Amino acid sequence: MNSHDSIRSVLWRGDRLRLLDQRRLPFAEDYIDCLSAEEVAQAIRDLVVRGAPAIGISAAWGVVLAAQRGRAALAAALPILRAARPTAVNLMWALDRMQRRIAEGADAAALEGEAQAIQDEDLAANRHMGELGAALLGTDVGVITHCNTGSLATAGYGTALGVIRAGVSAGRIARVFAGETRPWLQGARLTMWELVRDQIPATLVSDSAAAHLLKSGQVQWVIVGADRIAANGDVANKIGTYQLAIVARHHGVKFMVVAPASTVDMSTSSGEHIEIEMRDPDELLAHSGQRTVVEGAVAWNPVFDVTPAGLIDALVTERGVIEKPDAARMQALFA
Numbered sequence: 001m002n003s004h005d006s007i008r009s010v011l012w013r014g015d016r017l018r019l020l021d022q023r024r025l026p027f028a029e030d031y032i033d034c035l036s037a038e039e040v041a042q043a044i045r046d047l048v049v050r051g052a053p054a055i056g057i058s059a060a061w062g063v064v065l066a067a068q069r070g071r072a073a074l075a076a077a078l079p080i081l082r083a084a085r086p087t088a089v090n091l092m093w094a095l096d097r098m099q100r101r102i103a104e105g106a107d108a109a110a111l112e113g114e115a116q117a118i119q120d121e122d123l124a125a126n127r128h129m130g131e132l133g134a135a136l137l138g139t140d141v142g143v144i145t146h147c148n149t150g151s152l153a154t155a156g157y158g159t160a161l162g163v164i165r166a167g168v169s170a171g172r173i174a175r176v177f178a179g180e181t182r183p184w185l186q187g188a189r190l191t192m193w194e195l196v197r198d199q200i201p202a203t204l205v206s207d208s209a210a211a212h213l214l215k216s217g218q219v220q221w222v223i224v225g226a227d228r229i230a231a232n233g234d235v236a237n238k239i240g241t242y243q244l245a246i247v248a249r250h251h252g253v254k255f256m257v258v259a260p261a262s263t264v265d266m267s268t269s270s271g272e273h274i275e276i277e278m279r280d281p282d283e284l285l286a287h288s289g290q291r292t293v294v295e296g297a298v299a300w301n302p303v304f305d306v307t308p309a310g311l312i313d314a315l316v317t318e319r320g321v322i323e324k325p326d327a328a329r330m331q332a333l334f335a
Contacts, residue, residue: 005157006151006197007150007151007152007197008155008156009151010061010119012112016034022152026190034065036066037062037063037065037073037077037081038077041077041084044058044091047184050152051148051149051225052090052226052259053155053159053263054155056090056095057119059084059091059095060094060115060118062081063081064115065077067111074102085277089229089262090262094262097114098115122154122156125261125317126159127157127162127166129317130157130163132316133162133167133223133316133321134167134172136256137163137172137220138172138220141172141221142173142177142219143164143222144213145160145177145179145222146179146187146237147186149191149258152194159259160223160224160225160256161191163258165198165200175219176200176201177205177219179204179205181240210244211247215251221253221255222248222253222254222255223256224244225257226257229263229315230265230268230273231265231269231270232309233325233329234270235257235315236304236305236306236307237305239302239305243305248311255307255311255312256316257314257315258316259315261317261319261334266334266335271307271308274306276306277302277304278301280301281299281300281301284300309325312324
């Protein structure tokens with residue numbers, strides 16, 4: 001079960017949270033130590049740590065750091081952590097879970113145990129989802145993934161990338177493609193780094209080459225993660241996911257979403273009600289600090305888009321698989 005699984009990016013060290021700085025990959029494997037909840041929130045905002053499950057886990061450890069400083073620090077930290085990023089529901093889910101323990105009178109040691117449980121449960125869920133998703137694939141298939149959904153985005157193993165890891169290990173997957181994922185290049189910088197490091201042969205493609213690739217017949221499944229899943233099965237994920245789903249449907253390619261149950265938000269009725277995070281337009285106007293677009297140009301930089309449930313063939317969570325998700329099927333599994 002540990003084949004193709006060598007990376008851990010969120011590490012608790014008793015009095016600090018050590019995070020693999022994903023902004024520096026793939027050329028430098030540097031870690032930063034967060035000594036306070038405020039530093040954890042800043043690391044989340046700055047994309048030192050990213051990926052919905054990893055954000056939630058990191059926020060839980062931020063609560064522990066605050067609790068080690070006393071009740072006043074704890075009360076001040078919770079809203080700071082909650083505001084770090086708005087779209088990924090795992091952040092709110094983890095903080096709500098920690099807050100329930102606080103309301104029960106949990107001290108710093110008990111909160112440490114809860115944060116560790118959140119991290120351990122995520123890893124176990126990812127491995128189970130990998131098995132469930134891989135079982136759907138068939139044999140000798142090609143897959144493409146978008147953004148990074150692997151060990152860097154989770155407690156380990158990954159969601160969509162966990163399915164790919166399991167599928168490769170089981171001999172079901174013959175070809176792996178990864179989209180570059182503009183503007184932060186999570187697919188190029190992070191997913192390819194994970195795949196190469198864990199000895200999974202893969203091919204990088206530009207985002208704009210995806211339609212041409214799917215037309216070629218080399219891909220039978222698109223496999224992606226999620227940052228929030230609404231009650232009707234609509235999925236918010238990294239910008240560019242929606243267009244992949246449209247192209248997949250046009251070319252008869254199956255579309256799979258893989259995410260833990262903590263990503264499901266049954267209080268949000270549909271994707272229309274999901275807040276889409278907007279980031280600094282300069283992320284599109286420059287690369288590695290060097291401006292690439294003429295002065296005076298403007299940019300629009302949404303981080304996520306929403307894929308309608310009608311374009312999704314399979315939703316895989318640790319609770320089970322929903323084929324062709326809709327409100328009734330979501331209610332049956334997640335009510």
